[in-house]
Amino acid sequence: MASMPTVTDVALAAGVSRQTVSNVMNSPGIVRADTRERVEAAIAQLGYRPHASARRLRTRRSSTIGIRLDPMIDGISGSVLDRFLHALTEQADKQGLRVLLFTATSPEDEIIQLQRLNDGADVDGFVLTSTFAGDPRTKWLIENKIAFVTFGRPWGADDVSNPQHLWVDVDGWAGLYEATRAVQNAGARRIGYIGWPSSADTGDDRRRGWHDAMHERGDVTEAGLIALEAVTVDGVAEGTAAMQDLRRRAGPLDAVLCASDSLALGAMIANPERVPVTGYDNTPVAAAIGLSSVDQSVGEVAAAVLDLLTGEFGGQVHGAPESLQPRYQMIRPRLVTRAFAAIPMEMLV
Known part of the structure; x- marks a missing residue:
């Protein structure tokens, strides 16, 4: 039986990056019209089904992604995470996935919430925000082999060539x-x-x-x-x-x-x-x-997060397939x- 076409197949056929394919499917407004048409033609030619990219996540337990609702820092800059949550929720819905919000008072409390949700089979994977050097949350998730992607790099000495986990960040x-x-x-x-x-x-x-x-x-x-x-x-x-x-x-x-x-x-x-x-x-x-x-182009960030969480890596560091694709995405912001x-x-x- 022929294997189902993947995002990588579409990208190669259209002569674009995987991220561009993801953007066409999730945030088409940010992609140039001629590029979007080329990607859409490749999708039609190959018979690619966008929802198939989420199959690995959906077939686990709940078709649900967990993410902490960060406390409001202030009424201005704090809106960035709100916009990211909206973009993530809208794009996840297009893939047949739900987003579950939870709260925590500290990184240590968040780990308790992560364990509770994972043990209760309430979610299939997590999206973390507000990362920092030595983040205990990512260490715990990796040790317990739980699927996750972070909005924010690990902030280690060698994030790019040897990432500690799957991440998306804005440059x-x-x-x-x-x-x-x-x-x-x-x-x-x-x-x-x-x-x-x-x-x-x-x-x-x-x-x-x-x-x-x-x-x-x-x-x-x-x-x-x-x-x-x-x-x-x-x-x-x-x-x-x-x-x-x-x-x-x-x-x-x-x-x-x-x-x-x-x-x-x-x-x-x-x-x-x-x-x-x-x-x-x-x-x-x-x-x-x-x-x-x-x-910060949060629509692109959300698309990249979902691509790493639902695509070939499935949000996993352990047991993920060998691939030449990077396990991170660095989004370039734009000056307005x-x-x-x-x-x-x-x-x-």
Whole structure:
């Protein structure tokens, strides 16, 4: 009996990547029309059934994916995970899968919830978010041979060539590098950066994008870059205070980049010189106030997560088939540029 065509077969026939095929099936709006038509023609020619990619997950126990509902960090940047959950749920439904949400107060409590749901046969696999170096959740799942994929890399020394588990992440370095290049190409030289403490792996990744772009251009010395950086925890008020501190220490600025839209909104408030500000996450707030921001393409992230969880790897590190396909997907974000308008502080008093 001939084997059923796979996503890889479709990708080869259409001359595209597996991720592009997944995007056509789950988020067709983000794929160019000519590419989408080529993939759809290959699907029709091969007789590929999109639902067949979820067969391994569906035939286990429940056709259900478990994911923790993270606590709301704030009303701005926290919306990114909400958008990811919506995209994941919608795309899972197209594959005949359900998403079960649960809560946990800590990584250790989440492990208890993972064990409870797995022992009760409530889910077939998990999607984890908010990963960090030394994450005990992924260690427990791997040791217990439970299917899972993370939105967020392992943050180890060798994530790409020897991943500890199946993961999808957004290239924060590329996002801030592109954002820095964009304002440099517009004539900016003294570009400030407001970011998080170095204990945040995601924040470190974004900061490197700004730093590398600034270092390559050479408009500011390495010592001068120190004065152009402000570090704070996330939040609008914190962004305002960091912008005030940055203006005092750094002097005249041509532009400011921020690790989140929350910090960027705060920076816009303390900005009488109307210095262009760019955020990160492309939240609805950014769109509403005309803030340029880096978009994480959560629809692509959700498609890639499901591809790893339901495709040939089946979300497994142990017992997965040998394959030349990578066990990770790094999604490149895109810069959304908008006409800048500062928010006068006196309007908020």
